[in-house]
Amino acid sequence: MAIGWVLDTNVVLYLLGGRLREPLGAGPCYVSIITELELLSYPEITSAEERYIRSFLDDVSVMDLGPEICRSTINIRRTHNLKLPDAVICATALALNATLLTNDKKLAALSELSVSPVLLR
Numbered sequence: 001m002a003i004g005w006v007l008d009t010n011v012v013l014y015l016l017g018g019r020l021r022e023p024l025g026a027g028p029c030y031v032s033i034i035t036e037l038e039l040l041s042y043p044e045i046t047s048a049e050e051r052y053i054r055s056f057l058d059d060v061s062v063m064d065l066g067p068e069i070c071r072s073t074i075n076i077r078r079t080h081n082l083k084l085p086d087a088v089i090c091a092t093a094l095a096l097n098a099t100l101l102t103n104d105k106k107l108a109a110l111s112e113l114s115v116s117p118v119l120l121r
Contacts, residue, residue, distance in 0.1 A: 004028035006093040007060070008102035009035045009085075011118050016056060021119035024101070029060045032092040034085045036062050068095045080110060 004027040007015070012035060014020050039053050063069070065088065072091035076082060082090065086104070090113055093100040099114040100107065108115045 004030060004096060004098040006030045006032065006063075006089065006096060006098045006100050007035065008089055008100060008104060008107065009038045010103055011101045012039060012056070014103075014118060014120060016052065019120050021121050028098075030063050030092065030096055030098060031057070031060050032089045033062055033064050034088045034092075038085065063092050063096070066095070076110070080106075082106065 005024060007024075007029060009031075011020075012031060015024070036057055039057075040050065045053075065073075069088065069091045072094050073084070073087045076090050076094075077084060077087040080087070086107060089102075090100065090107060090110060092098075093113055099116050101116055101118055102108060103117050103120075107113070108117060
């Protein structure tokens, strides 16, 4: 059974934009360091948006790239031909034994992951 949630970058954007139909489930929430980088590296991000994102990141656990996540990323990328950021996010969910929340159909198709889509307004 999966413990907690890893939020794909698209889900974080939906959450911060108020587009989720239902709140996130109970349990700890994690994001990959990749998600943090993606969220904060938009060229046109405003100071207010950056503060909002950083506040959100303070409330979740941001997972760095440890050896287990690196090994899993390599395996996932080789096996499923995913883009590197997507493979890191999937490997993070696997390493944590967490459910990946995503609306990315390619990621949802990975049989070794526990994946759950989110409903949008």
